[in-house]
Amino acid sequence: MKHTKVMRYQVIKPINDTWETLGHILREIQRETRVALNKTIQLAWEWQGFSATYKQQHDEYPKAKEHIGYASLHGYAYNRLKEELYKMNTSNLSQTIKRAADKWKVDLKDVLRGDKSIASFKKDCPVDMVSKALKIRKEGSDYILTLSLVSIKYRKELERKQSSFDVLVSTKDKTQRGILDRLITGEYKLGASQLLYHKKKWFINVNYQFEKEETAFDPDNIMGVDLGIVYPVYMAFNNSLNRYKIEGGEIERFRALVERRKKQLLQQAKYCGDGRRGHGTKTRIKPIDIVSDKVANFRDTVNHRYSRYVVDMAVRHRCGTIQLEDLTGIASDNAFLKRWPYYDLQQKIEYKAKEAGIQVIYIKPDYTSQRCSKCGHIERDNRPGQATFECKSCGFKANADFNAARNIATKDIEKIIQEELIDIKSEIG
Ligand SMILES: [Zn+2]
Structure with missing residues (x-):
């Protein structure tokens, strides 16, 4: 039985680069990641709209490959985005698109029902790293992580010899060290991990998988x-x-409560007059969306x-x-x-x-x-x-x-x- 867990490690410092260099590149990759996430969501709606129209006309859903040229939303989005988002390591880009496409699929029903607003990813969104984009080694008592984050094209643009970066991570206790040790020996398997920026510090969420004996029921x-x-x-x-x-009943009760609040907000928007409307529909819709997300x-x-x-x-x-x-x-x-x-x-x-x-x-x-x-x-x-x-x-x-x-x-x-x-x-x- 396979189990998956995550442990967070703080990046202490880059090994062969300055913080200035690494920081700049990480921010660039994070920017592209955010664009990839948000654009995939937009492309997913295009994809969905196309299928719905096709269904109305032909009374069946299209076989994606025949009609759009790609077998999946993932392939469709990847081919549309790979030119623009050229800085990211292509495997990581693919993983990021998959993350957005999965999120879109999960949210779809709620969004169509009006219970949830369309997902949008913020500036501090985590950066994806597929398992092969992360390597771990030990030097003395230090743990060094090698991150493959940039494409060949971007590496050349940066005039670097290598497209990977070595960073030192902090290990607070035995558990944190034990996980990295087991990943090094291969006892644990590395999964898709993520880089995070939080309170001006970079962290790596290391995803590790291990076998656990099955419960003998x-x-x-x-x-x-x-x-x-x-x-x-x-x-x-x-x-x-x-x-x-x-x-x-508890969800129904909560929904009723929220519906009342929604109505109040709509009323408010009506009485706010042109002053508020001047800011565009966005301002008026936003509080209602927040209420919808609350139900979800x-x-x-x-x-x-x-x-x-x-x-x-x-x-x-x-x-x-x-x-x-x-x-x-x-x-x-x-x-x-x-x-x-x-x-x-x-x-x-x-x-x-x-x-x-x-x-x-x-x-x-x-x-x-x-x-x-x-x-x-x-x-x-x-x-x-x-x-x-x-x-x-x-x-x-x-x-x-x-x-x-x-x-x-x-x-x-x-x-x-x-x-x-x-x-x-x-x-x-
Ligand atoms: Zn009977």
């Missing part, structure tokens, strides 16, 4: 997680009748808490498997998805589950709410109301979310349901 011990409207999360198990649920941040925090709870319960029950609903078939304008960033919640559950050595399996949620978890009978009328389940065949009565979560917790449930559906058809036929 039984994969046949399964927790099923039902995502719903009444309860955002309902958990059940295949090997016990225990159940846990999370009461919903709040949901992010809440989803972290919920996912922690879900995985803790799985660990407590020694589950080697968590089964989640595969929501990809559900239309994005579905009311169910609109109310909650379920996709984000699932991602967070998956991440934390993997950390705990628990595998995550996605199952198609079809019929999991109509199927009796006790006898397997599938019938729409098993659900007399939103909240209750009552089996027409065996009379099993339960909370509807609990019944669904029990189905989701069943091993091979998709296959079982398929077989049961064939049985129903042959009975009718």
Whole structure:
């Protein structure tokens, strides 16, 4: 099981250069990084707009390669930016574009919904370094990091022999030294790292990866997680009748609060008159965007808490498997998805589950709410109301979310349901 962690080291001084030289180059690279991030976001909207128009005209999404000439947003952005941003090491540029494209993808739904403003990267944004752009060595008790940050073209322009820079970093304690030692011996693997500028000092966030023994939970011990409207999360198990649920409402309450504030701000903008309007739409929209980001941040925090709870319960029950609903078939304008960033919640559950050595399996949620978890009978009328389940065949009565979560917790449930559906058809036929 692979784990990834980050340790921050302060750059004490350059080895073969002056601070003046290194500082200037770092600021140039940071400027280009910022441009790369912001322009990738702009290009992503171009990309998105193109697909949407194409979808309207042809009733299907374009295969990017055929129509724009590049197989991915990443390739599209890279080819548009590489000439202008010639100072950066090309691998690092590629990594920076990937970072912006990933951020854009994650934010897309929230932005389209108006819950979040479009990401913009500030002057002090971190500079990306792919793993091969960072080398570590030890001289006496000093740790020297070699940074490959500039392109060949920029190196020539700077009239330098080497495109890399050696810097001395500070190591405060045994842990910090131990990580670098293990990276040198190869016990730990280096990941994509970042350079940061903070309070007039440069730091390197070293990303390191290591193997950790897997938790030996039984994969046949399964927790099923039902995502719903009444309860955002309902958990059940295949090997016990225990159940846990999370009461919903807190995000809705927060959203209502924020919506009220939004309205107030709009009113204010109206009454501010031309004086305020004179500064352009930017001034008027900004406070509202901040309010929108607040909702998104709040949901992010809440989803972290919920996912922690879900995985803790799985660990407590020694589950080697968590089964989640595969929501990809559900239309994005579905009311169910609109109310909650379920996709984000699932991602967070998956991440934390993997950390705990628990595998995550996605199952198609079809019929999991109509199927009796006790006898397997599938019938729409098993659900007399939103909240209750009552089996027409065996009379099993339960909370509807609990019944669904029990189905989701069943091993091979998709296959079982398929077989049961064939049985129903042959009975009718
Ligand atoms: Zn039944």
